[in-house]
Amino acid sequence: MGDALEGTIALRVVVALRDDIVSMALKPGDVISESDIAGRYGVSRQPVREAFIRLAQQGLLLIRPKRATVVKKISPDGVRQSRFIRESIEVEIIRRVASHPGPNVGDVLGKLIADQEAASSANDSRRFHKLDELFHRTLARLAGVEYAWQLIDDHKMQLDRVRYLTLGVSSSQRAIAEHKQIAEAVGKGDVEAAEAAMRAHLGRAEVLLTQTIEDFPDYFE
C-alpha cells in the first residue's frame, strides 16, 4: 500500500515514525535525534522537528531540551488509564446503541462479524485487527459520536504497542464470540447485557498487560 506522497514532508515523517514506533521497529528507550532521522529520510531537520512535536503531543516521544529525544517508554499506569477512558466511552456508546437500536443494526454488525470470521480462517491477522477496530468504530458511528472514536484511537496507540508484543496470543476465536454476544444483546435492546458483554470484552486484556511487563521490563517505566 504505497502511500508515498501525501501532503507535506512533515506529515510523511509523522506517519513513518508512528508506524515504526507502534510496530516496535523503534523500541521504547531508543534515542533518536533530528539530524539522525533527517539524514535517514533525506530531508531537512525542520520537518523532522515538527514531526517530533506532533508525536510528542501524542505521547510517543519524549523531547528532552538540549539533550536528546527518546521513544517514550510505555507507562503501565498510562495504559491502565487509557483503558479506563476507552471503557468509559465504549460503555456509554453501547448503552446508547442498545437503548435505541436502528432497524438494520443487526445486519451491519452481523456482516462485520462474518468478515472477521473469514479473516480469522485465512489467518490474516492484519485484516482481522483492522476489522476489529472497524467493529468498535461502527458502534461509535451508530451512536452518533464517531468523533469520540478518534479520541480513543489516539490513546489506543499505547495499547497497540502492548498488543504488538503479544502477537499470536490474540485468540481471535474468543474475540469473535464476544463480538457476537455484544451484537446479540444490542439486537435485543438489552442495555444491561450489552454493557456487561462490552465490559467483559474490554477487560480481557488486563492480564495480558501484567504478563507483558514481566516479559519486556525494559520497555516499561
Add this chain to the structure above:
Amino acid sequence: MGDALEGTIALRVVVALRDDIVSMALKPGDVISESDIAGRYGVSRQPVREAFIRLAQQGLLLIRPKRATVVKKISPDGVRQSRFIRESIEVEIIRRVASHPGPNVGDVLGKLIADQEAASSANDSRRFHKLDELFHRTLARLAGVEYAWQLIDDHKMQLDRVRYLTLGVSSSQRAIAEHKQIAEAVGKGDVEAAEAAMRAHLGRAEVLLTQTIEDFPDYFE
C-alpha cells in the same frame, strides 16, 4: 500572576495564544499569520510556527496550507461530543468513588464546596471557576485516574469558549447545590444517586449551547 519566562519561547507563545483564544480575545474566524504573531511578540517565525502546530492539534487553530491560519470556529457537534466524552468518563469516575469511598472523602469534598460558597459570596467568578474545576479534578484523583482528567481538560477548552460567551448566567448557587448533592450521594455510597446527580449536573449546560448559537452565530460553523 507574572509567569513571564517558563522554558522555551514556543511554550510561552502557546500559553499566550491559548489564553487569548479561550478568553475570546481572538475570536473564532479571525485570521492570524505566523509573521503577524511573531512581530507582535517580538520573536522569530519559528517558535510561533511550532506553537501553531500544537494549538492545531488541540483543535483551536486550523492551519490551511499555503493559505492562512484561522482561529477554528466552534463546532456544535464537536461540543456535543466533547460533552459526551466528559460525561462518559465522569460518570465512570463517580461510580468508582461512590462504590469505594475513602475515609475522609466527605471532608475533602466538603471543604471544596465551602470554599466555593465563599468565592460565590465574594462574587469572585474567576476563583469560583477554578474551584469548580478543582472539584471535578479531585474526584478524578480520588478514583486514581487523574491522568484521565488531563484528557477532559484538553477537550474542555471547547466548552470553555462557549462558557465564556455566557458569563454571568452561570448561577453559581445552583452549581453549588448540585455539588452538594453529588458529595452527599458519594458519602452515603449510593452509586445510583451519585451517577444521577452527576448526569444532571453535567447535562444542565445543554440548553445554554443552543441559546449561545443563536446569540453568536458567526462563532459557530
Add this chain to the structure above:
DNA sequence: GACAGTCATCTACCATACAAGATTGCGGAA
C-alpha cells in the same frame, strides 16, 4: 590509583533566507 576540573561534542532551540502555492486586485478586451 582516585578524583576533580576542563573541554570537545553532542543535543534541541532559535533566527534567517528561500521556495512554492493561493489569493486578490488591477488592467485590458469584448
Add this chain to the structure above:
DNA sequence: TTCCGCAATCTTGTATGGTAGATGACTGTC
C-alpha cells in the same frame, strides 16, 4: 459594464547556519 487573465503579494513549507546548554571523556593533580 462585465469578464477574463496576469502579476504583485500574501500565506505556509522547507533548508541552513548559529547558539546555549548538557553530557561524557580526557587530562592534570593529589
